Amino acid sequence: MAVPKICGLETEFGIAHAGAEEANPITASSLLINSYLSEFCQTAEGGPAVGVSWDFEDEMPGNDIRGIAPPESLAPEIETHLVNAVLTNGARYYVDHAHPELSTPECSNALDATRFDKAAELILIRSMEAAAQVLPPGQELVVYKNNSDGKGNSYGCHENYLMDRSTPFSQIVLHGTAHLVTRQIFTGAGKVGSEAPGLTTAEVPFQITQRADFFEEEVGLETTLKRPIINTRDEPHADPRLYRRLHVIAGDANMSEVATFLKMGTTAIVLAMAEDGFLPREFRFRTPVQAMRQVSYDLSLALPLELDDGSTATALEIQWDLLDQARKYADSRGLDPVGAQVGELVIDRWEQVLAGLESDPMGLSRQLDWVAKYRLLQGMAQRHGLRHDDARLAALDLQYHDLRPARSVAARVGLESIISSDDARAAVSDPPRDTRAYFRGQCLKRWAPDIVAANWDSVVFDLGDEPLRRVPMMEPTKGTADHVGDLLASCQSASELLARLRDSSHR
Amino acid sequence: MAEREQIKKSAPQREESEVEGAPAVSGQGDELKAELDDLLDEIDEVLESNAEDFVKSYIQKGGQ
Numbered sequence: 001m002a003v004p005k006i007c008g009l010e011t012e013f014g015i016a017h018a019g020a021e022e023a024n025p026i027t028a029s030s031l032l033i034n035s036y037l038s039e040f041c042q043t044a045e046g047g048p049a050v051g052v053s054w055d056f057e058d059e060m061p062g063n064d065i066r067g068i069a070p071p072e073s074l075a076p077e078i079e080t081h082l083v084n085a086v087l088t089n090g091a092r093y094y095v096d097h098a099h100p101e102l103s104t105p106e107c108s109n110a111l112d113a114t115r116f117d118k119a120a121e122l123i124l125i126r127s128m129e130a131a132a133q134v135l136p137p138g139q140e141l142v143v144y145k146n147n148s149d150g151k152g153n154s155y156g157c158h159e160n161y162l163m164d165r166s167t168p169f170s171q172i173v174l175h176g177t178a179h180l181v182t183r184q185i186f187t188g189a190g191k192v193g194s195e196a197p198g199l200t201t202a203e204v205p206f207q208i209t210q211r212a213d214f215f216e217e218e219v220g221l222e223t224t225l226k227r228p229i230i231n232t233r234d235e236p237h238a239d240p241r242l243y244r245r246l247h248v249i250a251g252d253a254n255m256s257e258v259a260t261f262l263k264m265g266t267t268a269i270v271l272a273m274a275e276d277g278f279l280p281r282e283f284r285f286r287t288p289v290q291a292m293r294q295v296s297y298d299l300s301l302a303l304p305l306e307l308d309d310g311s312t313a314t315a316l317e318i319q320w321d322l323l324d325q326a327r328k329y330a331d332s333r334g335l336d337p338v339g340a341q342v343g344e345l346v347i348d349r350w351e352q353v354l355a356g357l358e359s360d361p362m363g364l365s366r367q368l369d370w371v372a373k374y375r376l377l378q379g380m381a382q383r384h385g386l387r388h389d390d391a392r393l394a395a396l397d398l399q400y401h402d403l404r405p406a407r408s409v410a411a412r413v414g415l416e417s418i419i420s421s422d423d424a425r426a427a428v429s430d431p432p433r434d435t436r437a438y439f440r441g442q443c444l445k446r447w448a449p450d451i452v453a454a455n456w457d458s459v460v461f462d463l464g465d466e467p468l469r470r471v472p473m474m475e476p477t478k479g480t481a482d483h484v485g486d487l488l489a490s491c492q493s494a495s496e497l498l499a500r501l502r503d504s505s506h507r
Numbered sequence: 508m509a510e511r512e513q514i515k516k517s518a519p520q521r522e523e524s525e526v527e528g529a530p531a532v533s534g535q536g537d538e539l540k541a542e543l544d545d546l547l548d549e550i551d552e553v554l555e556s557n558a559e560d561f562v563k564s565y566i567q568k569g570g571q
Contacts, residue, residue, distance in 0.1 A: 012570045025568055098568035150562065155570030223571040249571065376550065379543045395558035396550070398565055407553050413546065 002272035002337040006162040006435055006476045007264055009117050010103035011253050012096060012155040013124060014144035025098040032100050032141050033083045033093055035134055036127035052444060054084040054092060055453035055460055064221050065169055065234040086454045088429050088445045089119060090437030099155050105437030106476050109339030110265030110346055112432050117260050118419045119427035124403050145253045146401035147210035150394055152195045154214045157253035161246045161268060162476055167275045172246060173219055173230050175274040178283035179267060179322060180229055180250045182315035184209050184295045186353050187263040189252040190370030192397040204297050205388035208370045210252045212296035218288045223249050229288055237456035239474045255401060255410035257418045258367040262353060265346030268338045269326050278329050283318050284308035301357055316358055323350050366416045373400050439479030442488050450494035463495050471501060
């Protein structure tokens with residue numbers, strides 16, 4: 001049985017300092033996040049645990065699943081000096097590579113991941129508003145939830161999935177690649193033009209994804225250059241004997257909740273099937289990197305992709321096959337690893353979207369970002385008689401991702417919502433109840449002054465009169481409301497909690 | 508078109524639009540067209556006023 005597909009999203013946002021003579025993106029990102037932290041510290045609402053910073057003790061992003069990293073690969077650097085906070089909803093909010101970045105807490109299913117992704121947008125919106133209070137008149141920070149500046153610079157929206165350590169990595173590469181290349185037809189956020197070397201806007205006026213241009217390798221450790229379709233970072237943030245964490249860097253950031261839901265949900269199911277050896281058919285692309293771009297550039301969705309065995313298949317055909325397998329998997333094994341009921345919702349929605357893509361792609365303009373964006377661009381080009389390289393089209397593309405409610409284009413195109421605004425608002429301050437993020441978030445809510453640092457797999461307490469106490473959380477499925485809710489409720493103080501934890505571990 | 512013939516299995520019945528390979532805008536019906544027109548009107552009002560400057564100045568450092 002596949003392990004629970006605990007999952008999460010980490011999004012690097014684009015940032016602009018409007019009205020400033022000289023803008024520095026690191027300063028702007030720091031100001032954005034610090035404004036949020038101090039604003040909501042004062043009101044105690046949506047409570048980021050101010051003063052609680054990220055604990056780098058266990059960060060090992062240079063570890064490679066394949067063993068020793070090849071000498072030419074560059075391990076990501078950790079920037080420990082920049083703002084790096086833990087929020088009471090269990091998220092991490094920080095500056096990374098000159099971008100504000102927010103990592104959602106660990107979620108047990110795709111619907112929750114979508115809810116916390118929506119909460120992340122609300123946090124960024126509140127941050128922009130808080131920053132406006134401290135900036136001179138005429139200046140503001142503007143945040144974009146996209147993955148490219150249109151000039152060859154990309155920043156990521158990464159996904160993480162808990163995997164069984166015993167699953168052969170070759171199986172993850174095989175089935176993961178087949179899915180990541182072909183799921184682009186519904187995960188793409190759309191982009192005007194191409195940023196791949198040698199291609200012009202005349203050749204690629206519009207493509208399905210933001211990210212496909214930036215992938216150059218099939219498998220590798222990098223995330224900032226020579227990006228691989230399958231990333232090998234081996235940093236499970238959990239017991240490494242039991243688990244690995246698949247770090248997926250090949251996706252777009254989505255404005256559409258349906259697209260985020262499908263991105264997370266279908267990938268979790270495909271990975272669960274790979275773990276259970278449930279995928280009989282092997283789709284090996286002859287040239288995976290090229291296939292990734294071919295899918296992104298092919299608005300007809302009909303391009304045959306060359307497979308290793310000499311046959312061909314379209315992205316849609318491969319997706320239909322994966323969906324068929326998912327139905328069989330659900331019938332024979334159940335969908336517990338991806339959240340049983342949510343798994344059924346994923347499969348139903350997956351089928352609707354594939355059927356729509358096959359019969360009338362443009363009919364999905366309320367579900368898929370690339371379709372919504374393409375429809376607008378077409379409409380605008382026709383109305384004003386614009387050439388494909390007109391700056392107004394590129395501007396519309398960028399502004400689709402503007403998170404300011406007064407300016408956001410995505411907020412105006414009638415995207416279908418699957419997360420209620422109440423649920424999203426609650427997720428700004430409350431952690432998920434069914435992963436270890438519950439323990440982290442609740443501790444921060446109640447005892448932030450007693451906590452010096454936290455990270456994915458531990459919380460460090462400082463009670464003043466004794467050495468620092470680290471509470472390890474190596475099991476992502478524990479520390480839930482079911483598991484520790486009563487314990488936390490019955491403790492009046494952090495020292496009582498630590499005493500009770502010490503007693504139970506000695507028992 | 509020979510390549511296209513290989514993948515007839517689940518290829519949709521779809522009329523080719525003017526740009527080869529690009530999907531036609533769905534529902535050219537009057538109602539949908541009016542809706543898109545209204546939407547474009549609304550979006551015209553929130554778009555950055557100088558598209559060229561806006562696009563030129565949107566430069567990000569590369570990230571992950």
